[in-house]
Amino acid sequence: MQFGTKAIHAGQxxxxxxxxxxxxxxxxxxxxxxxxxxxxxxxxxxxxxPTRTALEANLAALENGKFGFCFGxxxxxxxxxxxxxxxxxxxxxxxxxxxxxxxIFTKVFQRYGIKFTFTDLSNLDNLSSLITPKxxxxxxxxxxxxxxxxxxxxxxGEKIKGKEIWFVVDNTFATPYLQNPLDLGADIxxxxxxxxxxxxxxxxxxxxxxxxxxxxxxxxFLQNACGAVPGPNDAFLVLRGIKTLHVRMDRHCExxxxxxxxxxxxxxxxxxYFPGFETHPxxxxxxxxxxxxxxxxxxxxxxxxxxxxxxxxxxxxxxxxAESLGGVESLxxxxxxxxxxxxxxxxxxxxxxxxxxIRLSVGIEDAEDLIEDLRQALA
Ligand SMILES: *Cc1c(COP(=O)(O)O)cnc(C)c1O
Numbered sequence: 001m002q003f004g005t006k007a008i009h010a011g012q013x014x015x016x017x018x019x020x021x022x023x024x025x026x027x028x029x030x031x032x033x034x035x036x037x038x039x040x041x042x043x044x045x046x047x048x049x050p051t052r053t054a055l056e057a058n059l060a061a062l063e064n065g066k067f068g069f070c071f072g073x074x075x076x077x078x079x080x081x082x083x084x085x086x087x088x089x090x091x092x093x094x095x096x097x098x099x100x101x102x103x104i105f106t107k108v109f110q111r112y113g114i115k116f117t118f119t120d121l122s123n124l125d126n127l128s129s130l131i132t133p134k135x136x137x138x139x140x141x142x143x144x145x146x147x148x149x150x151x152x153x154x155x156x157g158e159k160i161k162g163k164e165i166w167f168v169v170d171n172t173f174a175t176p177y178l179q180n181p182l183d184l185g186a187d188i189x190x191x192x193x194x195x196x197x198x199x200x201x202x203x204x205x206x207x208x209x210x211x212x213x214x215x216x217x218x219x220x221f222l223q224n225a226c227g228a229v230p231g232p233n234d235a236f237l238v239l240r241g242i243k244t245l246h247v248r249m250d251r252h253c254e255x256x257x258x259x260x261x262x263x264x265x266x267x268x269x270x271x272x273y274f275p276g277f278e279t280h281p282x283x284x285x286x287x288x289x290x291x292x293x294x295x296x297x298x299x300x301x302x303x304x305x306x307x308x309x310x311x312x313x314x315x316x317x318x319x320x321x322a323e324s325l326g327g328v329e330s331l332x333x334x335x336x337x338x339x340x341x342x343x344x345x346x347x348x349x350x351x352x353x354x355x356x357x358i359r360l361s362v363g364i365e366d367a368e369d370l371i372e373d374l375r376q377a378l379a
Contacts, residue, residue: 003062003177004246011057012239023054025236047224051232055239056207059197062176062242063189065209067216069223070235074172074192075100076228077206079108081168081190083222084215087113089136094121094151096144096351098170103342105139120351122149122282127159135163140186141170142179143286146298146335146359147352148273150282153289157185166215172196172326177249179290182211188219195326199241199248203234248328251364252295258367259360259374260297268308268378270356273298295362296325298335306355309334313358315377318370325361330370333359 001010012023026049031042042048052070060068071077078101085091093105095118105116119126121140138160142151157167168188169181175196181189191197193205208219223229253276260274275286276293286293301308312332313321319332323339333339335353343353362370 001061006058006061007245008243010061011054011059023051023236023239025232026050027232045232046227046229049229049232049235051235051239052230055235055242058239058242059176059191059193059207060209062245063171063182063209064176064180065182065189066211066213067209067219069208069216069219070193070230070238071206071208071223072228072230073204074190074194074206075104077190077192077208078104078170079228080219080222080226081188081208082109082114083226084166084218085109085114085136088134090115090117090132090134091137091139092117092119092121092127092130092135093139094141094144095119095347096147096149096353097139097141098145098172099340099342101139101141101170118347120149121151121156124152124155124159127156131160131163131165135165137166137168139168139170141173142289143173143275143294143296145173146273146296146340146357148275148280148296148298150275150280150286150289152282152285153179153181153184153186161185173296174290174294175245175249175326177246178253178292178294182209184289187212188215193238194324196249196252197242197245197326198238199245199327200237201324201327201329203237203241205230205234205238248364249292249294252362253292255364255367255370256293256295256297256362259362259370262371262374263297263299266375266378268302270300270302270304273352295360297360297362299358299360300352300354301356301358304354304356306336309356309358312374312377316373318363318365318373319360319377325359327361328364330363330365330373331361333361335359 029045033039056068167186169186172192189209191207263272274297319330
């Protein structure tokens, strides 16, 4: 089955009781049993819910995985994966990381005796020297946020083959339409479904997808034991969003490329970060592991002035100033003060998150209007 067909059909059968073509919102907390333990596969809605089950099966199919698990947010999904670890374990992570992931690692899991090292994994020489017998997990985001660096998933997979190290990829930016980390050697994929997969800025949810039975068993246990599950209404909204994921992503990619090309020629702009540029340092890796370059772009201004950046951020009309990304509408953000405010300034600047850096989530409006909007904001 090809991607678009999976997006629309995987995990979803007409409702057995009525034939409803759309999976109903099973708004129930429990299920009646004929005799103790004699039930239809559903006992209690923290453990299982049919609307969530459909979504979990759909997500597993999209990522070419065997198992999918949904959580109340992307952070709750990340929390569950980090809970595979034990005190004393070590994690090697990308340094240019979603602010919330950096925060949960350093402010929560570090307190429980887990050690995190943040490094630039777009240069793999950094990896071998950091692996110790205590290394239990490698955590990668690619494209990275907000610098849009590309990390070679396959190369990392090969480097740690045979070692007892879980290889996790946060695939939120690329989406399963553009990149499938499990096919490239990752063990676990996490998503913030809040972003492209939901796609309509109307729900917060996360997911974990894997193919290994033992990992799946542990994630399922954590999902039920810790209980950060989404409700059926939200599962329905994400299922609905997914049906157009492939169509939306094509348009995000097309608009992203056009906006990036415009920014690149603008006299006030210092750097444009976009993996679709042939001049991007990891363009070859992006081309090999992704089917398109997405709609995320960052750029910095000549002179690196926060005040000048503020003018651009507040003058756009179609690009709304807001946290988040991946919705049908275009967003503009300031990583240093918004999504990455929880990362200390010196850490932030080391990775390129300077005061004039602006991040765009290019939506699926008409590219001409988006370019005109940026042109007047930059004037
Ligand atoms: C938003 C985001 C998260 C966190 O997801 P929430 O749904 O906001 O909890 C994690 N990783 C990345 C890359 C994100 O963009």
